[in-house]
Amino acid sequence: MRRVVGGETVVGVWCHVWVTHHSSPRPFVEDLFVFADGHIECGGGMDLDGLRRRLADGRVRLRDPDLPAPSGPPERPRWSARYPEPLTDDGFVAEILDEVERLNGRPTSSDRCWDAIRRWQDDPTEANRRLVRDAYLAIPGHNRVYVLGDMDRQDIPLRQLATDPGEPVCGDGPIADEALYLQVKEYFDAGSRSEDAFRAKIALRHADDAAPTPAIVLHERGNVSGDVLDDAVLRNEFPSPITYRGQTYRTVLHAYWAQAVAAPTDHDRIRDTASVRDAQELGGSCPLRPDWSVRRVAVMTEILRAKFTQHPPMAEILLATGDAVLIYTGYSESPFWTDRGPREGRNWMGRLLELVRSELAAQPSS
Numbered sequence: 001m002r003r004v005v006g007g008e009t010v011v012g013v014w015c016h017v018w019v020t021h022h023s024s025p026r027p028f029v030e031d032l033f034v035f036a037d038g039h040i041e042c043g044g045g046m047d048l049d050g051l052r053r054r055l056a057d058g059r060v061r062l063r064d065p066d067l068p069a070p071s072g073p074p075e076r077p078r079w080s081a082r083y084p085e086p087l088t089d090d091g092f093v094a095e096i097l098d099e100v101e102r103l104n105g106r107p108t109s110s111d112r113c114w115d116a117i118r119r120w121q122d123d124p125t126e127a128n129r130r131l132v133r134d135a136y137l138a139i140p141g142h143n144r145v146y147v148l149g150d151m152d153r154q155d156i157p158l159r160q161l162a163t164d165p166g167e168p169v170c171g172d173g174p175i176a177d178e179a180l181y182l183q184v185k186e187y188f189d190a191g192s193r194s195e196d197a198f199r200a201k202i203a204l205r206h207a208d209d210a211a212p213t214p215a216i217v218l219h220e221r222g223n224v225s226g227d228v229l230d231d232a233v234l235r236n237e238f239p240s241p242i243t244y245r246g247q248t249y250r251t252v253l254h255a256y257w258a259q260a261v262a263a264p265t266d267h268d269r270i271r272d273t274a275s276v277r278d279a280q281e282l283g284g285s286c287p288l289r290p291d292w293s294v295r296r297v298a299v300m301t302e303i304l305r306a307k308f309t310q311h312p313p314m315a316e317i318l319l320a321t322g323d324a325v326l327i328y329t330g331y332s333e334s335p336f337w338t339d340r341g342p343r344e345g346r347n348w349m350g351r352l353l354e355l356v357r358s359e360l361a362a363q364p365s366s
Contacts, residue, residue, distance in 0.1 A: 001014050001033060011036050013033070055089040055092070077173060120185075157187045213323050213325075243310065321357065337349040
């Protein structure tokens with residue numbers, strides 16, 4: 001979910017709520033959107049205070065008011081209960097604040113709780129235990145059972161640790177003391193050991209994964225002369241005579257569209273066109289091979305191999321991109337070949353350039 005503000009994209013999340021309007025007292029389901037800048041949309045824009053007012057007066061509800069109230073959890077000792085606390089208006093607002101933090105890449109209340117836990121593990125003082133308690137209680141109540149990611153114990157270790165010395169856990173559990181806190185510490189220490197072992201195992205399995213290199217964007221350019229050799233040589237429209245299957249073509253796109261058409265006469269007409277755009281438009285106006293959709297990637301790969309093996313200076317420029325992700329943009333070639341953002345484009349040209357780059361790098365040096 002996203003919206004554009006001042007030319008900038010702002011990401012968001014959504015959920016369902018029940019809304020009542022003055023014109024229709026019967027509540028109905030509506031989407032509520034929360035964006036990274038704190039803006040909220042639900043039948044109109046509002047900020048967090050506006051949402052609080054709508055929750056308070058019933059214009060926005062968190063469940064269908066026409067349904068009977070949910071039955072309570074089964075009777076059992078509160079300290080060992082493994083079900084979430086009821087969703088409240090305050091808890092919902094707190095969760096929205098967490099979502100805004102997450103969308104902006106900042107720590108949520110759960111992240112801050114984990115930071116406090118690790119601090120207490122390293123130095124299990126009473127002051128650090130109280131920091132864990134405060135961080136745990138700052139998590140929206142209905143989300144606390146999920147913070148540890150433990151399907152069996154859920155948040156019970158945190159409830160124990162959040163209980164002050166001499167007090168019963170959750171009012172009806174064992175009395176909190178140093179022995180109980182030591183048990184909790186061993187629970188977290190065991191989890192840390194398991195996590196460290198898992199990370200070490202994954203590091204071995206992923207030993208061939210190099211540090212990430214910033215991506216390189218290959219933008220479409222107009223009026224490329226071919227006089228200067230830079231990243232423009234990686235584009236399909238760059239003038240680079242290619243011999244492929246016994247024929248010579250002015251550019252990659254001349255060769256590609258000549259192979260795409262069904263009739264040999266159309267092939268020759270495309271091969272002989274003076275410009276890239278003429279080759280593309282003539283190719284698009286001719287009947288294509290019936291199996292072109294399944295052949296095109298293999299053919300394009302062969303054409304790229306021909307281009308870079310026949311033009312060593314261009315191969316050097318491709319090799320100079322290292323292991324960077326290559327993002328091939330533009331609107332003159334189809335979304336199948338180009339990157340058009342998160343909702344369109346498959347960037348197959350970028351992938352194939354990376355493949356050919358790898359093949360060039362694997363060739364023995366002379």
